[in-house]
Structures are given as structure tokens and as C-alpha cells.
Amino acid sequence: MADKTLLKGTEAMAEAALRAGCQVYFGYPITPQSELIEYMAKRMPEIGRTFLQAESEVAAVNMIYGAACTGTRVMTSTSSPGFSLMMEGVSYIAGAVLPAVFINVVRGGPGLGDIQPAQSDYFQGTKGGGHGDYRLIVLSPATIQEAVNMMFDAFDLADRYLNPVLIIADGLLGQMMEPVELPDFLMPDRMPNHDSWALRGKGTRKKHSVTSFDLDPLKLEEMNLANFEKYRKIQQKEVRYEEYLMDDAEVAFVAYGTMGRILKTTIRMAREAGIKAGMIRPITLWPFPEKPIQEAAKKVKMVMSVEMSMGQMVEDVRLAVSGKVPTPFYGRTGGVVPTPTEVFEALKREWEAIV
Numbered sequence: 001m002a003d004k005t006l007l008k009g010t011e012a013m014a015e016a017a018l019r020a021g022c023q024v025y026f027g028y029p030i031t032p033q034s035e036l037i038e039y040m041a042k043r044m045p046e047i048g049r050t051f052l053q054a055e056s057e058v059a060a061v062n063m064i065y066g067a068a069c070t071g072t073r074v075m076t077s078t079s080s081p082g083f084s085l086m087m088e089g090v091s092y093i094a095g096a097v098l099p100a101v102f103i104n105v106v107r108g109g110p111g112l113g114d115i116q117p118a119q120s121d122y123f124q125g126t127k128g129g130g131h132g133d134y135r136l137i138v139l140s141p142a143t144i145q146e147a148v149n150m151m152f153d154a155f156d157l158a159d160r161y162l163n164p165v166l167i168i169a170d171g172l173l174g175q176m177m178e179p180v181e182l183p184d185f186l187m188p189d190r191m192p193n194h195d196s197w198a199l200r201g202k203g204t205r206k207k208h209s210v211t212s213f214d215l216d217p218l219k220l221e222e223m224n225l226a227n228f229e230k231y232r233k234i235q236q237k238e239v240r241y242e243e244y245l246m247d248d249a250e251v252a253f254v255a256y257g258t259m260g261r262i263l264k265t266t267i268r269m270a271r272e273a274g275i276k277a278g279m280i281r282p283i284t285l286w287p288f289p290e291k292p293i294q295e296a297a298k299k300v301k302m303v304m305s306v307e308m309s310m311g312q313m314v315e316d317v318r319l320a321v322s323g324k325v326p327t328p329f330y331g332r333t334g335g336v337v338p339t340p341t342e343v344f345e346a347l348k349r350e351w352e353a354i355v
Contacts, residue, residue, distance in 0.1 A: 003181075005180060006180075007178070008176070010036035010174045012147060013077075016183070019186060021155060026052050026059075027040070028053060032171040033174055036105070041053065061089030065096070068093055071195075071200070075155075079104065086102070087131075088130055096212040097163070099163065099165075102166045106120065107171050109121075118335055122307070125138045135234075137287075138166045138167075141257065143261065144178040145178065147169060151167075154167055161230055161233075162230075170257055239289050240283035241281060245278040246279070246280065251301065251302050252304070253305075255305070265340035266341075293317060301354055302325055306329075
């Protein structure tokens, strides 16, 4: 068995990004992800990579845009208000069909909010956030080890589809410490080759152009249609989720990230009380795992969404269920993390109302 290293979530994601081939990092400090940028500031020069602290999140995302045009593995990390500042640049990157990786360690909001964990940026990540028609591939880990492994997947997906990928974590996952097994460094011969389109200076090859801009509305529409054909393929091929004790479940929880982890204790409590509960945990928030939730709705008596927000993912859950069974919601907000016991009490109230 490989040795494990005790790391904070932000530091583990940073080291994993380096091992996944991240060559360039631009960012700006904001709690609760500041340790990630601090780790990159120290570690990247040690291994010959490029680190730069920008003067703001707006500057950072535009540097990401420029580096992504060269086909280089590039990333940034931030937390909720910082990601809001990046939204224009994210739209440009998606519109220009470029690979880049973003990490949002979500904190309480809206506005300045606080530095406690939350999941209230779901809409921002999965429904756009920036202007225009575009999609991000959105991943969400439940453990630090999953976050480590996910960094490799994030860069691979960005390169495969030439699309920005967002990892949504939360302040709890970012700040906790767990032992993790770190994968080996990705060898250079396994890195993607983007020579067919990337901008890499003057040479003998054909001139390239990277843009999200066209004054002809018909040509801009063609660009959008091509992007949405790509998104359709992503929806077909890249859905990821975990099912937990769903074989005989009468109640299906839907939760992601840290909340999906907490609910495993609630599910054990429910089963001890005679309520056969299970869970579907989306790992890709987009593309959303609609089909497993649709299938679950044919078998269970209730599908319950639990989030650290006022209720955002619940809208996608209800669309998937399509009214077949009740779809109650339970959530806490402002950085409050629901306990297994309070979710169990909420479950009992909803269960008693339908049986």
C-alpha cells in the first residue's frame, strides 16, 4: 500500500494539480482558499513552474485566458466573491473554446458573507454565472482523496473538450485535514498536444486565431451551436455520481460534496429507525445525473434534497423527478453545516407526512 500524507484540503488539491501537469497558476488570495495560493507560491518555483499573484481576481482570470490560448495546463483558485469577479473572463474562455481549471472553495453569502462553508454557489457554477450561452463542466468532491483524484480528471476533461472545468468544494473540505495518497507526477509524454490550434509564437505553420467574437450574428450562432453540440456529448459521456444503499431504498437523498458525506451517517440512523434510506450523490453537478434520479423516482416514495444553501440543486432534482414522488428540501445557510441528527429529524417529519 502506498504511503499516505496528512494534508489540508486546499494544499492537497494544489499538490495534486501540480502532479496532474499544471504548468501555470494565476490567482489572488481569499479565505477559505488562501492556503492553496500560498502552497503554489512556494511549490511551483521549486519544480520550474510559473506562479503569479495577480493584483485582483479580474486580472487573474484574464491571465488564465491568455495562458489557455497557448494550450498550457493552467488553473486558478478562489472563493465565492472572487469567483464572481472572474465571471466575465470565464465566459470569454468558454466562448473561445479553451481548456482551463477553476477551483471555487465556497463560503457563506450572499455579498461578503462569511468564511464558513456553504454550497450556495451551485447556480453560479451550473447555470452560467457569466453572460451568454455556455456551460462549465462542474465537479464536486466529498473527500480530500476524491479532490486529489479529481484534479487529474479536471485537467483531462478540460483538454478533451476544450472547455473550462470548475471544481466546487466548500470551506469545510478546504480547511479539514485527512491522510491522502498522492498520485505520481504525470509524465510529459502523456500531456496533451494542442499544436493544431494553440497560439505559441511565430513559426512556419499556418496562422491561428482564438476568439469568442464575431460581428456576423449567423457566424456567432454557428459558434454557439457547435459548442452546444459539444455539451450534448459531454452530457452523454461524462456524468459521474455515487449511489449509496439504493438497492432497497424507500427514500432517496440527493446531496453533493461535504453534505453527501454527512448524509451517510443520517442514512445509518434512518435505517436503524426502520426507514430504508439511500443516497444519490452527484459528482458532476454539470452534467447533472438526471437518469439515476429518474430511475430512483420509479422505486422510492420520496426524493429529498439536502444542501448547505436555501435550495439550489433541488430545482434540478425536481426537474428529474418530474412530480412522480414528493421532493422535499432541507438546508441550512450562511455557513451553518447541518448535522446528521437534524437532517434525520427533518426526514422523519417528511416521512410521517407520506406514510
